Amino acid sequence: MNDRSRRRSLVTGVTSAPYQLWAVLFILVPLAFVAYYAFTDNAFHFTTANIARFFTATSPVTDAGGSPVQVRTYMVIAWRSVKLAVIATAVCLLLGYPLAYIISRAPAKVQKTMMTLIMIPMWMNFLIRTYAWMTILQDTGILNNLLAALHLRRVHIIGTQTAVIIGMVYDYLPYMILPLYSIMAKMDHRLIEAARDLGCAPAGVLRRVILPLSMPGVVNGVTMVLIPSISTFYISQKLGDGMFFLLGDAIEGQYVAGNLHFAAAIAFILMVALLAAMALMRRLTGKYTYGGAAA
C-alpha cells in the first residue's frame, strides 16, 4: 500500500468511526443481548427451554363444537400474526402500487404535493393515530354516526380482524408507497414508449416492463410493511379489543410480566424467521434487479 492510499484509508477510518461505534453500541450489542437472554434462564445459565417453550407450550381453548381442546399457544399466535401481517401487506401493495404509479407520472408539482400528503400522517404519533381510528370505528364512533345520518345500517368493526388490518394498513401504507414511488419516479419514460412501440397495449406495458422494473421497490415496500406489522402490538390491543393477541403482544406481555428471557426468546425466533423470509424473497425476486439475469 502506498502512502496516499494509506492516508485515505486512515481518513475513511476516522470519519466512519462514529458510525461504526453507533452500529456496534445500538445494533450489534442489543441483538447480542436478545440472543443471550433467549438462551439463558433466570440465573443466566445456558438453556434452550425458552425456545422450546415457544414451540411446545399449550393452552386450553374451546373449539367450534364447544368442547375444550389443547392448542400450541404460540403457534396459534404466530400463525395469526403472520396471517394479519400478510393480509395488511397485500392490501398496502394493492393500494400503494397504483397510487405510487399515478404519482410518479404526475407533473413534478403535483408529485411533491401528493408525497407531502402521504407523509403528513407520519408526523403524528402512532399511538394518537391508532386512537383516532378507535374513535372512527367504534360502534358509536364517527363512521357509524355517519352511516346512521345517511340512514344506512350501522357496522360493527371495532374488535374485529378487519379493524386491526385497517389500523395496520393506515399506519404502514406510507412505507409501501415511498420505496415504490422512488423507483417508479426514476423509471425511464422512454422504456414505456419503447414497449408501446414494440406492440404492447397498456396492460402489456404494465406486465412486461413496469412491473419487473419496479420489483426492487415491491421487495423493499413489502419488507418495510411486513416487518412492523408482524411484530406490532398496540394496534391489535386497541383496535382488536384484545381479541387478536399477536406476537408483539406476547413479547410485550412477557416483558411486562418480568419474563425477560422468554420475551427475548420470542423476539429472537421472530427475528430469525423474518431474516429467513427476507432472504428467500430476495432470492426469488433477484432476477428482477437492474442489470438483468446473470448469464
Next chain:
Amino acid sequence: MAKKIIELKNITKSFDGQVVLDDICLDIYDNEFLTLLGPSGCGKTTLLRLIGGFETPDAGDILFLGQRINDLPPHKRNVNTVFQRYALFPHLSVFENVAFALRERKAPREEIEARVEEMLSMVALTGFENRSVTRLSGGQQQRVAIARALVGRPRVLLLDEPLAALDLKLRKDMQQELKKIQKATGVTFVFVTHDQEEALSMSDTIVVISEGRIQQIGASTDVYNEPKNAFVADFIGESNIVDGVMLADRSVSFSGHTFDCVDGGFERNEPVDVVVRPEDVDIVPEDKGMLRGVVTSVTFMGVHYEVIVDIGGFKWMIQTTDFVDVDERIGLYIEPDAIHIMKKSEYSGLYGDYASFSNEFDELSDAESEAEE
C-alpha cells in the same frame, strides 16, 4: 414513381401555446432513406413522434398507406422506433430485448429464435444473446436497439438522433452500416438528425426544417447545390450569402461587380440572395480578380485552408489548398455555375457573413486571455 407510405397533410402541433409544427406537408415513399434535418428545437423530433403515435396533431392528417392513423395508438402502427439513447429494457438480456415484439405477438418459439438470430447477425452481435444490455458499449446498445426495432418487420423505421451519443469514429461506421441495413431490408427509414454532414452522406431525401416549417425537400445534392433560401444554404455546408440584384436572366450584380450566372426566371432588377460555396471560389492575383479584398484570417484545416477575406466590409469564407498570408491583398474569381441565386426570404440577411466566424473569435479570446496572464 415509388409508392407513398406515409403522407402528412397540413400537420400543426403546439405545446403550451408554442407552435412546434406549422402546416407540415410531407410524403414519405416506400424504401427510401429520408432525413429530417434541422437545428435542435426545430420540431423534427415532434414530427417523428407524431408518426410513431406518441403525439397527436392539433390539426391535419397522418395517412399510412392511405389510411388516416391520427388516433391509432403506437402499438397498432406498423412503424417502429430507434429511440434516442436506445431505451433498451435493462431487465432483459440482449436476446429478450430483440425478441420483445415477437413475444408480444405470441410468435412460435422456433420463429422467435430464428428471427432474433437473423437480426443479431445482421447487426454483428451474434454470440451476445445472453449478455445483459447494461453491460454493452454504446455502439453495441445501438445495434441491439436497431435489431429490436426491425425484428417485427415494420414498414417504416423511425430513428431519433440514433448516433448522437457515439464518438466520431463509431458514428461514421454506424452511418455506413445503417445505410447498408436500410438497403438490405428495404424498410423505409425516417432519420432525425441535426448533423448536416450525416444527413448528406446517408439520405435519399433530406427534409430541412426550421422553426416548425419545412424549408426544403430534396435529394442531398439538390439541397446542397440548389438551396431554396438563406437558412438552408447556411445550415447545410458553409456558404457566403450576399445581397445581389438580378439584372437579367443569367446576369447578376453583387459586391460591385456584374457576374454571369446560370439562373434565370427572376424579375428585372429583382433583389436576390446570392450563394457562393467557399470551395467554389478561386484565389487569383489581385489585378485578375472579379472581386478584391484583404485576407483577415487563415486557418489550417488539414485538407485545406479556411481563409476569411474582407471584401468591402463583407467577410467571405474561401476554402483553398493554396497558401495565402494574413493582410495579403488577393483577387477572387468565381465561375458562373458556382453562383446560386435564391429568392429573398424571411431568412435573408441573417446568415452568410463570416464577420463573427468562430475561428476569429477563438483568436481574439486567446489573445485576450494571454494578455491577462
